[in-house]
Amino acid sequence: MxxxxxxxxxxxxxxxxxAIAQIQASAAQAAFKAQFPGETMPEFDSLKKSQAYWREAIEFGDPQVLVAVMDGEVVGFVGFDRSRDPKTPATMGEIWALYARxxxxxxxxxxxxxxxxxxGLMEEGCTKVTAWVPLGYERALRFFDMAGFKREMTSIKTVQLGLTRIEEIRFKRDLN
Known part of the structure; x- marks a missing residue:
């Protein structure tokens, strides 16, 4: 390490x-290949569209975006803000995206x-945080387990990713 x-x-x-759009695409491809070996990767938004999304997020702070830099190279990023889940209190934050090359x-x-x-979430007054993670993305599931998040087993939902349906689970933890 x-x-x-x-x-x-x-x-x-x-x-x-x-760099953020490229990291998201390459990490998602690697995670998908691990979960669905031999299957064709579903269509994602184009890099151009993803880059425009992240440029706008950075400009307007919605979500807030941090990058990790090693040896002058952006090697990862996190997008975070208030929870997007309906009926959550204003003190609930969410990790919208967390990727590394x-x-x-x-x-x-x-x-x-x-x-x-x-x-950043604590500075915004958040006391708890959630993250949605695809089941089967073992590396991400282990990461959130090791970071002290707890799986909410009743939260599992199915989302469409191109032609592929993927189940996601919500993780949650206190911020202090």
Missing amino acids: SDFSIIEVRPAKERDAQ PSHWGQGAGLALWDGARE
Whole structure:
């Protein structure tokens, strides 16, 4: 594992949007291949569309976006804000997205990004946080387990990803 001191976490800048879109696409592809070996990857939004989404999110802070930088390269990002789930209190935050380049998995970027998001959510007055994680994405499930999140077994829902239906589970934890 890499030394955590070499990972810088900072607010994303508009120029980071392209790297963020590429990281999301490559990490999602790697996770999908692990879950569905031999199956064709479902169609995702184009990189251009994803890049535009993240550029707008960075510009307007919805969600807030932090990036992890190692040796001058953006290697991961986290998007976080208030929960998007209906009927949740204003003190409920959500990790909207948390991705690292597959080449940097296991090197501490995810943990550094989670720490940054937790601090940001607490500054916003949040006391709890959730994250939706696809069942079968073992690396992500282990990450949230190790970060102290608890699985809400009654929350499982099915979402459409291209032509593929994937079940997701909500994770939840206190921020303090």
